[in-house]
Amino acid sequence: LVTENGGVGVGVGDGQKFLPSDSVINLDHGDPTMYEPFWRKMGDKATIVIPGWQCMSYFSDINKVCWFLEPDFAQEIIRLHKLVGNANTEDRYIVVGTGSTQLFQAALYALSPSNATDPISVVSAAPYYSSYPSVTDFLKSGLYRWAGDAYTFDEEGPYIELVTSPNNPDGFSRESVVKRGGGTLVHDLAYYWPQYTPLTSMTDHELMLFTVSKSTGHAGTRLGWALVKDKAVAKKMTKYIELNTIGVSKDSQLRAAKILKTLTDSCEITEKTDHTECFFEYGHLIMAERWQQLRDAVKRSGVFSLPQFSPDFCNYKRTVTEPHPAFAWLRCEGEVQDCESFLKGHKILTRSGRHFGEDPKYVRVSMLDRNEAFKLFVERLSSIHS
Ligand code: PMP
Structure with a gap:
């Protein structure tokens, strides 16, 4: 499955809060459901009604x-x-x-x-x-x-x-x-x-x-x-x-x-007032937090590695920021040759490096899923040891 909407396994449905701890976590696609809470909070501000005519x-x-x-x-x-x-x-x-x-x-x-x-x-x-x-x-x-x-x-x-x-x-x-x-x-x-x-x-x-x-x-x-x-x-x-x-x-x-x-x-409004009401601030905060959690999990596990990024000055935020990509390009270190199958064995669905013209020791993992799925993912990843 090489399109963004492909894949099987248990996702978290709209509004569903609880994911059983043994669920299959599907991070194969790049479905950006992470942003739902922001738009929920926006309520009527982002709602439209289109009359029949x-x-x-x-x-x-x-x-x-x-x-x-x-x-x-x-x-x-x-x-x-x-x-x-x-x-x-x-x-x-x-x-x-x-x-x-x-x-x-x-x-x-x-x-x-x-x-x-x-x-x-x-x-x-x-x-x-x-x-x-x-x-x-x-x-x-x-x-x-x-x-x-x-x-x-x-x-x-x-x-x-x-x-x-x-x-x-x-x-x-x-x-x-x-x-x-x-x-x-x-x-x-x-x-x-x-x-x-x-x-x-x-x-x-x-x-x-x-x-x-x-x-x-x-x-x-x-x-x-x-x-x-x-x-x-x-x-x-x-x-x-x-x-x-x-x-x-x-x-x-x-x-x-x-x-x-x-x-x-x-x-525009929060440029003058509250910072975190701004969508990009909200998104940046969550991405930074998720990348920190993922790096901690990778460290605890000792089986994987991640790319390292250099910080740079962001003209929009007017400060130095670090890249927090929408996908993690995760590498299985050591003996494991097929990282996708290895993670599948741990009920984590990802996309093999071979779909991207690369080694199957790599997988791509979505960082944009709902909170419950991401939390379960980092917990499970940190408990995988060689
Ligand atoms: N380009 C890149 C690099 C993407 O990652 C994606 C979505 N995963 C797309 C294009 C396609 O996006 P859209 O949903 O707008 O078709």
Whole structure:
């Protein structure tokens, strides 16, 4: 199972408080349910009501390149980026997608030469996000094909390189690695938000992908957005989405607009007053606490290791912060070769390194599950000894 929603095992249902201590803990997917308490607390501030007559048209604004983008959503995207300072929105086209997964495919379509005899190569540095190879190749397109690890890519000709920063699965900040002519870059910035990483620069790349799934935690809303410099590329991405789904749910866009507005309001207001009411402060606190608990558990166990990250100055928080990635890239030390099976034996479901083009001694573990599951996970991990 290589998509984010795959996997089996006992999860904690909505509002369910208690997890039996022998439960299977499913941390294979990156489901961001950790954020539920914040949004519960926001109550009516983040609630919308859509009357039956609203949102009936296919169209949102026919004068825009992306004619199915709701103006309210576009406005809140710009407002949020301005508050956080993680990406330049000036002179950009915004393209909305059903998750950044659809936008990723739209980007491949838009960046592939339409008259080439062979499909263009798509690469990303290992360990790469496990969905890239499967999403690229599942329809066996004549336009593009997965060509593997960017570090070992040595073919001539044009290519598309996917740069994920911070990276899924290992959490490190990244730049492109191929660095030669004929390449086009897609920057997947799903995790470039202050709860996960110090924001060291206002990014300004040609094509940047974002998603509400990891910024606010609303993965079920299935919305992402692309910031695109080149009008022709934005037009082609829009065409892909037109042919694929004739646009993107307006109901979802209105909900996401309200969610983003509530988020930005929470941080704008608390800049002056209470700190912890701000979504990013809340997220940062929990992530820092969870990473500390995980590092303690790994130390107590003695069987695993974790990546070490360097702190950096975060332009948003105006202080030095440490990266607290959304996933832990855990390595089984010693004899164990297949870390996924080893942990499965302890009723912990994770995703093997081989899905990310890496050694099966590694697994990726979600850090974004509900509190009860995460607590049980660190307790169980710390009791595993060689
Ligand atoms: N890119 C990366 C790096 C991701 O980790 C994910 C989700 N796990 C996505 C894209 C897809 O996000 P969405 O839910 O918006 O399709």
